[in-house]
Amino acid sequence: MSGGTGRWWDRLSRLWPQNLATLGRTFFRLAPGPTLGCTATTLVLGVLPVFVMITSGRLVDAVAAADVTAALTALAWFGGLSVISPVLAAIHNVAQAELSRRFVVEVERSLVAAALAPTTIGHLEDPRLKGRIDGVAEAHREGVQLVAVTAVFTVLRWRVSGVAAAILLLQYSWWIAPVLVTGYLIFTGMFRRWLATIYADLDEAVADQRRRPEYLRRLLMEPAGAKELRIFAAVPWLDARFGESWQAVMSGLWRRRGRAAGPLLLGILALLIAYAIVFGWLGWTAIAGVLGAGAVVVIIQAANGLESLSSYGDVGAQLSRSGSALRQLDALEHDLDRQTENEPAEGEPAEEPDHDHSVRRSAVTVAFDAVSFRYPGRAEPTLRDFALDVPEGQALAIVGENGAGKSTCIKLLAGLYAPDSGRVTIGGRSPLAGRRRAAVIFQDFGRYELSLRQNVAFRDDRDDDRAIEAALAAAGAEELLTRLTLDTVLAAGYPDGTELSGGQWQRVALARALYALDRGAEVLILDEPTAALDIRAETELFERLLEVSRGRTSILVSHRLNSVRHADRIVVIDGGRITEDGDHASLLAADGAYARMFRLQARRFVTAEAEGDHDA
Structure with a gap:
């Protein structure tokens, strides 16, 4: 999955969160056109909600002032935005489908190529490397990369919407956006770290440890050992061994997740404090008559729009898992490439198949x-x-x-x-x-x-x-x-x-x-x-x-x-x-x-x- 993607793209990708950068570089290398098309439509779709917020504020003010012309103008804007959004979404979906197809094919190719890279079989019999191969393969079997493209551009759209909402808030007060953004950045960082801990465990850290309980589970559930296990009354014993080995693996995993959950709770607390400050101030200014009804509506929507700066939820989890799996695959390819040093030396090219079967070769020493x-x-x-x-x-x-x-x-x-x-x-x-x-x-x-x-x-x-x-x-x-x-x-x-x-x-x-x-x-x-x-x-x-x-x-x-x-x-x-x-x-x-x-x-x-x- 390695390869140059252009210096300008590398510089830009360093400004993104790690998972967006990892996947974005790969997308651009595989399909520059669809990637740029998805990016352009995502940027526009990300900004559209801010125009909806502004228009809704103007509509509220127009209704409050009984200004029919202004109200109709606002409604016309709503209609235009309602048409633009599905058209752009359709264009985006076409480009995204093509990009997704190329990406899934590339991941499949890279996974097979990684396993086959050394022409020897030592890596397949090395428990450490075999565990890493199995971990990446399991993520692929679970369809992690099938949703990677959707996750990347969904999160990118969230980020654009969040930044646009922050800029809109600056029009009303300089401190609202920084307070809420700080709360969201703290929460997002802690949540991403927690997800990284979970998916690193799933993709690599415990892949080797899971081999034993998964083998015992297959023995219990598949036909291969069914006869002997029942003849020798071994099912209760094997069931107990499965429970013990699975508990041993999961207890370590739970401990790591528990330790990572502490900072996450602090992130949630920081976000709650930020919202309490902003909405407390907003309530006071609304009661005092400092802000009009339209402004209050826009600020509430924009403040809630900053939620898009946080890549949490199912899509955020999918992005974390996809990025983690792709990095594991890149690292695996790199490590296995180092084992190809025993390939045929220069002057000893590997033979192509001989399709002329009419000539029988002589014996060799x-x-x-x-x-x-x-x-x-x-x-x-x-x-x-x-x-x-x-x-x-x-x-x-x-x-x-x-x-x-x-x-x-x-x-x-x-x-x-x-x-x-x-x-x-x-x-x-x-x-x-x-x-x-x-x-x-x-x-x-x-x-x-x-x-x-x-x-x-x-x-x-x-x-x-x-x-x-x-x-x-x-x-x-x-x-x-x-x-x-x-x-x-x-x-x-x-x-x-x-x-x-x-x-x-x-x-x-x-x-x-x-x-x-x-x-x-x-x-x-x-x-x-x-x-x-x-x-x-x-x-x-x-x-x-x-x-x-x-x-x-x-x-x-x-x-x-x-x-x-x-x-x-x-x-x-x-x-x-x-x-x-x-x-x-x-x-x-x-x-x-x-x-x-x-x-x-x-x-x-x-x-x-x-x-x-x-x-x-």
């Missing part, structure tokens, strides 16, 4: 050169000086105990994280520069509420249907092709939509990788995507994948050693380092950790097979 990496918030690194070279066309399997660093290697190779030190390359280039060259499927692969075609190809091009069907067949998903069309949405709740089992979803995800491989990707990377399959099905599928990807560089991660024994090469990772390296036969002969794990798993497999045959 993959290398980890003295790579160290530690997850945010953890004391110990997951990888320490990790080194690995994968030649062109080799099928490599990475195995090891849970937490050894297998999936971390894959995330670094996919460009989802940047190493703390060392270098990761695909074909001699950063993964960020060559991300489209790798086809990666993780254990927690995506299950998208899209059509079968879109789930595999992420596109709508029907010219690729044969390639999509071939990828599904290679992934063992022929059964889906017999009962579904490629247009079938893979989610219940859509017309003709359907739910898939866990195993079916795994085959769709594998087809996604195979399709990418067929369409130009040079490296196939599978990070335990078949964990939900039984051992025999996983082994058969891995063997099929090795056959399909033969001649391409491929990296397989699995905790089942039998499934990867046909890989060209197997490395064992322990404690963030490679401890064994060889093919299946050589590692068995070495009688190290791999051999022990393989024999242990083989015994379990034989036992399971025997029990299965006995049950049959």
Whole structure:
């Protein structure tokens, strides 16, 4: 949302209250014409009430003096003002609608761009940054920015009306306007500070703290955990935890609001004193006959018109919330932009999609050169000086105990994280520069509420249907092709939509990788995507994948050693380092950790097979 808006506009905006300045600069950058049109009509509409006040005073004096001509003139003025106001309002609404449309689109774009700005995913797994993203997103979901344009120009019109009323009061007495304006400024400042406290809490300060109670609330109200919570009689316990966690969040919020309410009460008192002084004087002068009836009517209306200097009420609250949310979004964009330092360096531009699918790329080398990496918030690194070279066309399997660093290697190779030190390359280039060259499927692969075609190809091009069907067949998903069309949405709740089992979803995800491989990707990377399959099905599928990807560089991660024994090469990772390296036969002969794990798993497999045959 950043960008230059012109020096003169910046100087002018500094004279406005903070929220008007924040939003006004953005409006002018996005749509100068509609912004200037809304501003011009707002200024005129803001001054019109003062003309109504003056005209009403003249009408009262004319009636009191039985001056028919003056009374008719005043009524004519009323008629003219009644016509001008709706015409200007209509013009204003047209310009405001266009400005609002552009602003909402820009906020949506900026929110998505902020979340996607770093090509790595560390910011999405950092609780502090994720809490800020969620806070800004929640404000957008609540429609805060939908009313931002209306709020800005409504408050601007109030301010113009208030200033015009103050100028009118100066015609009758020099001190009335300063006294009331001082009261309103004190009250408005205190009220705005109170609102800022509330909305800062809602948008950022407690977004991270609210995550726990909101998660517990979803568990209580949504179907995902309904069965187990009832089976284990956990609903009362969970309900109590929700109440405690929500109370803990809200008690802090209430304390902050209570502390901010003290100055607000002082502001209200200042405003009451100002009005008491002015109306006391006005009553005395009216009784004494110092002022005529028309003047008294004008002064009362103008004094009440100064209320427009205070941006309180629903519109003022909307303005505060909109301004706060926009500043949070600007700050978030700025902070996330600083995380893009690991983008492809100069000379390594990120690749554009290759739309010429007729040329299959050759295999590439993959290398980890003295790579160290530690997850945010953890004391110990997951990888320490990790080194690995994968030649062109080799099928490599990475195995090891849970937490050894297998999936971390894959995330670094996919460009989802940047190493703390060392270098990761695909074909001699950063993964960020060559991300489209790798086809990666993780254990927690995506299950998208899209059509079968879109789930595999992420596109709508029907010219690729044969390639999509071939990828599904290679992934063992022929059964889906017999009962579904490629247009079938893979989610219940859509017309003709359907739910898939866990195993079916795994085959769709594998087809996604195979399709990418067929369409130009040079490296196939599978990070335990078949964990939900039984051992025999996983082994058969891995063997099929090795056959399909033969001649391409491929990296397989699995905790089942039998499934990867046909890989060209197997490395064992322990404690963030490679401890064994060889093919299946050589590692068995070495009688190290791999051999022990393989024999242990083989015994379990034989036992399971025997029990299965006995049950049959």
